[in-house]
Amino acid sequence: MQIIREQTAAAASAKAFEIVADMxxxxxxxxxxxxxxxxxxxxxxxICASDLDFSRTSSVNLDEYVGLKPTDPQSYHHFMQKHLFxxxxxxxxxxxxxxxxxxxxxxxxxxxxxxDHPIDLQVLGIGRNGHIGFNxxxxxxxxxxxxxxxxxxxxxxxxxxFAKPELVPHYAYTMGIASIMxxxxxxxxxxxKEKAAAIRATIKGPVxxxxxxxILQRHPNVTVxxxxxxxxxx
Ligand code: GLP
Numbered sequence: 001m002q003i004i005r006e007q008t009a010a011a012a013s014a015k016a017f018e019i020v021a022d023m024x025x026x027x028x029x030x031x032x033x034x035x036x037x038x039x040x041x042x043x044x045x046x047i048c049a050s051d052l053d054f055s056r057t058s059s060v061n062l063d064e065y066v067g068l069k070p071t072d073p074q075s076y077h078h079f080m081q082k083h084l085f086x087x088x089x090x091x092x093x094x095x096x097x098x099x100x101x102x103x104x105x106x107x108x109x110x111x112x113x114x115x116d117h118p119i120d121l122q123v124l125g126i127g128r129n130g131h132i133g134f135n136x137x138x139x140x141x142x143x144x145x146x147x148x149x150x151x152x153x154x155x156x157x158x159x160x161x162f163a164k165p166e167l168v169p170h171y172a173y174t175m176g177i178a179s180i181m182x183x184x185x186x187x188x189x190x191x192x193k194e195k196a197a198a199i200r201a202t203i204k205g206p207v208x209x210x211x212x213x214x215i216l217q218r219h220p221n222v223t224v225x226x227x228x229x230x231x232x233x234x
Contacts, residue, residue, distance in 0.1 A: 060175075140177070185223075
């Protein structure tokens with residue numbers, strides 16, 4: 001793992017942008033894996049403000065809530081549209097189909113999409129409990145796309161995006177840990193002191209399903225980009 005520490009989230013996002021821009025300019029971004037959450041927002045702003053061309057890049061998102069339509073303002077589909085795709089069009093963009101209640105069918109369809117679109121660069125955030133995508137602690141390392149019941153702590157953390165906590169869906173579809181590990185290159189972004197313990201466990205702790213992100217220690221090409229607060233326990 002390569003660790004990059006910057007003082008601020010803005011400076012860290014600029015470093016992540018350099019990695020993305022370098023790959024895009026060298027035509028190494030046929031497929032980009034994207035994440036939602038507040039962490040990658042500055043990176044997406046930098047991409048939007050750049051002259052980079054993503055019209056030949058496909059995107060695959062990590063996850064989607066079960067039960068929300070793509071047009072629902074709380075859906076991850078809508079989030080990506082708003083913060084990236086409306087300004088910087090991609091060739092095509094894929095998400096697990098949150099409108100389909102048949103988890104087996106959604107998983108099969110998304111795994112097929114991922115097999116047909118091998119990820120060159122996956123952008124990741126991290127949950128306070130070390131989750132990546134929506135792979136909560138305990139998720140098998142050999143998992144592919146699946147439906148998950150969100151933990152109370154993840155529901156509480158994501159409630160800030162919803163008008164009322166009761167509106168946060170309790171289930172999501174997510175790429176599995178094996179799906180994420182199949183990416184050729186990964187950038188994990190973490191900002192703020194509430195991520196410091198998860199980052200310590202991810203980088204310094206044992207590789208354990210109790211901390212899903214710890215598996216990244218076994219990936220050959222991971223860059224962890226941190227602000228000072230997220231790096232404060234390593
Ligand atoms: C959600 C997303 C994750 C994201 C995490 C952290 O659970 N499914 O992909 O990494 O939130 O979000 P934030 O960046 O807002 O802290």
